Amino acid sequence: MIEVDVESLGVRALNERLHRLPRDTNERLWKITNPKGAHALAAGLDRPLSIEIEGHVGYYCGGMNKQAEITINGHAGPGLAENIMSGVVRVKGNASQSAAASGRGGLVVIGGDASSRCGISMKGVDIVVGGSVGHMSAFMAQAGHLVVCGNAGAHLGDSIYEAVIYVGGEVESLGSDCIEKPMTDEHRSKLEQLLASAGLRVQAARFRRFGSARRLYNFKVDHAAQY
Amino acid sequence: MCGIVGLFLKNSALESSLGRHLSAMLSALSDRGPDSAGFAIYRNPAPRGSIKVTLFHPDPDFGWDRLMREMSEEIGTKVRGEARGSHLLLTAAMPVETARHWLAHHRPEVRIMGVGDCIELYKEKGNPKEVVRRFGLEELAGSHALGHTRMATESAVTTQHSHPFSTGLDLCLVHNGSLSNHNRMRRWLSRHGIEFQTDNDTEVAAGYFTHLLGEGATLEEALKSGISDLDGFYTFAIGTKDGFAVVRDPIACKPAVLAETDDWVAMASEYRAIAHLPGADQSRIWEPSPATVYSWQKH
Numbered sequence A: 001m002i003e004v005d006v007e008s009l010g011v012r013a014l015n016e017r018l019h020r021l022p023r024d025t026n027e028r029l030w031k032i033t034n035p036k037g038a039h040a041l042a043a044g045l046d047r048p049l050s051i052e053i054e055g056h057v058g059y060y061c062g063g064m065n066k067q068a069e070i071t072i073n074g075h076a077g078p079g080l081a082e083n084i085m086s087g088v089v090r091v092k093g094n095a096s097q098s099a100a101a102s103g104r105g106g107l108v109v110i111g112g113d114a115s116s117r118c119g120i121s122m123k124g125v126d127i128v129v130g131g132s133v134g135h136m137s138a139f140m141a142q143a144g145h146l147v148v149c150g151n152a153g154a155h156l157g158d159s160i161y162e163a164v165i166y167v168g169g170e171v172e173s174l175g176s177d178c179i180e181k182p183m184t185d186e187h188r189s190k191l192e193q194l195l196a197s198a199g200l201r202v203q204a205a206r207f208r209r210f211g212s213a214r215r216l217y218n219f220k221v222d223h224a225a226q227y
Numbered sequence B: 001m002c003g004i005v006g007l008f009l010k011n012s013a014l015e016s017s018l019g020r021h022l023s024a025m026l027s028a029l030s031d032r033g034p035d036s037a038g039f040a041i042y043r044n045p046a047p048r049g050s051i052k053v054t055l056f057h058p059d060p061d062f063g064w065d066r067l068m069r070e071m072s073e074e075i076g077t078k079v080r081g082e083a084r085g086s087h088l089l090l091t092a093a094m095p096v097e098t099a100r101h102w103l104a105h106h107r108p109e110v111r112i113m114g115v116g117d118c119i120e121l122y123k124e125k126g127n128p129k130e131v132v133r134r135f136g137l138e139e140l141a142g143s144h145a146l147g148h149t150r151m152a153t154e155s156a157v158t159t160q161h162s163h164p165f166s167t168g169l170d171l172c173l174v175h176n177g178s179l180s181n182h183n184r185m186r187r188w189l190s191r192h193g194i195e196f197q198t199d200n201d202t203e204v205a206a207g208y209f210t211h212l213l214g215e216g217a218t219l220e221e222a223l224k225s226g227i228s229d230l231d232g233f234y235t236f237a238i239g240t241k242d243g244f245a246v247v248r249d250p251i252a253c254k255p256a257v258l259a260e261t262d263d264w265v266a267m268a269s270e271y272r273a274i275a276h277l278p279g280a281d282q283s284r285i286w287e288p289s290p291a292t293v294y295s296w297q298k299h
Helices: A011-019 A185-198 A221-226 B012-028 B064-075 B096-106 B128-134 B182-191 B201-214 B219-229
Strands: A002-005 A029-033 A050-054 A069-073 A088-091 A107-110 A123-129 A143-148 A164-167 A178-181 A208-212 B002-009 B036-042 B051-056 B079-084 B087-092 B111-116 B119-125 B144-150 B165-168 B171-179 B232-240 B243-248 B257-260 B264-268 B284-286 B294-297
Touching: A107 A185, A123 A185, A143 A185, A164 A185, B002 B012, B002 B171, B002 B232, B002 B243, B012 B036, B012 B128, B012 B144, B012 B264, B036 B128, B051 B096, B051 B119, B064 B079, B064 B087, B064 B096, B096 B111, B111 B165, B119 B128, B119 B171, B144 B171, B144 B232, B144 B243, B165 B201, B171 B201, B182 B201, B201 B219, B201 B232, B219 B232, B219 B243
Parallel strands: A002 A029, A029 A050, A050 A069, A069 A088, A088 A107, A107 A123, A123 A143, A143 A164
Antiparallel strands: A164 A208, A178 A208, B002 B144, B002 B264, B036 B119, B036 B144, B051 B087, B051 B111, B079 B087, B111 B119, B165 B171, B171 B232, B232 B243, B243 B294, B257 B264, B257 B284
16 A cells, blocks of 8 residues: 655645556555645546545545545545546545536445535436435436435425435425435335445435426427427 | 635633634635735733724834824823734723724824724735734734635725724624625615725625624624625624624535634634644534524633
């Protein structure tokens, strides 16, 4: 394992070092210490690395991630794993607003709570939150899954397209065009798979499913005269 | 973008290092607000019957000694002063209104930055690291303090447009965000006797809270009213004589982090500003909820 003190090396030097690793690198295990809220740590990676960050991180940690598995032993600031493409970004503590924003693939696991706008404009990423999420989560979500083991704040799934939301606790309110849908065996099995890949031992039985009523983003020929 | 910080000490043994910690917090957020910086520090309560007034004049050779001499002679009471950069902290045994009236008539070019028993308020154009050095913040002891680093969006970059803004005796406000109904609110407050020095949106919020507190509202009531009356984006931190408060708008897109240990409570736009405080690693850290008032007071 390669250990790097980011406070002495600097974020830019660390990220450059990670970006320059060859495709067949043997330097796969990394431990990053003293993040002290620094921004953009381990952002833009495209190698199958395993990275542990010891402490709290600032904005955009693991942003645009491909392939790498990043674990944060602390809390994360805004924009955790924003635009993630593949791989896994895991935070043991809480994540601030806009976690996994516009993520296209991969898995984001938040052990604690996520703040507002979790999964905003998600486009294929799977997000599993052990605690609760704040208001406007999954706003304009297009594809992927958002699993919330705790409660969801106001306006969940506002203007949602085709993403699927599972909530284990209470939902404060649903956003425009987001509705509750039946939980079939197929959905329960998908949820169990997501919980298992996140490493959470939570019963899938108590979850409810939410998704798009498809009234907002579909063109209705009856309304043609109004345009 | 702007940066705001606040530090409230629960353990009085740390008071001698308040300035050093606040200075590090402000410096950590220099890149969120490189245009200007300011801070309010609560320290050295004035003797009974006296007030502390922080004054500003941009001329480094301004005649502070003459001002104090004339004020002292004409009002007939001892006036003491301590120059700090472009500011003067004046302590005098007189009612607040006497000091305001004298200054308005004899030195209208001097700005009053803050007034109260404990508050001292310093702010200036320039990079925050340079501003805190100019005011010697590192050496200042105190019980609690707020600070701001400004990236101007709404109005000009001047010392007067910098934060904190005074909102009444021993009260001040720092703001990250922008208000959208400040022009109408300014006109309304002007009709109710609130005076404004600039066209800045945050000064309107400060004036709004001053107005409500003057009408008898508690700080908590005033902040709750602000959630419905002030339209826009904000994380506010408000300094009071014996504590501080934090509130965010209902959309809450302007960041804020709170952290607490047995020794202190800190707030900042980002954790980076808190990370270097003693025991920050082990502190309880959370994000303040939208439209919720958080406050701390000395017991």
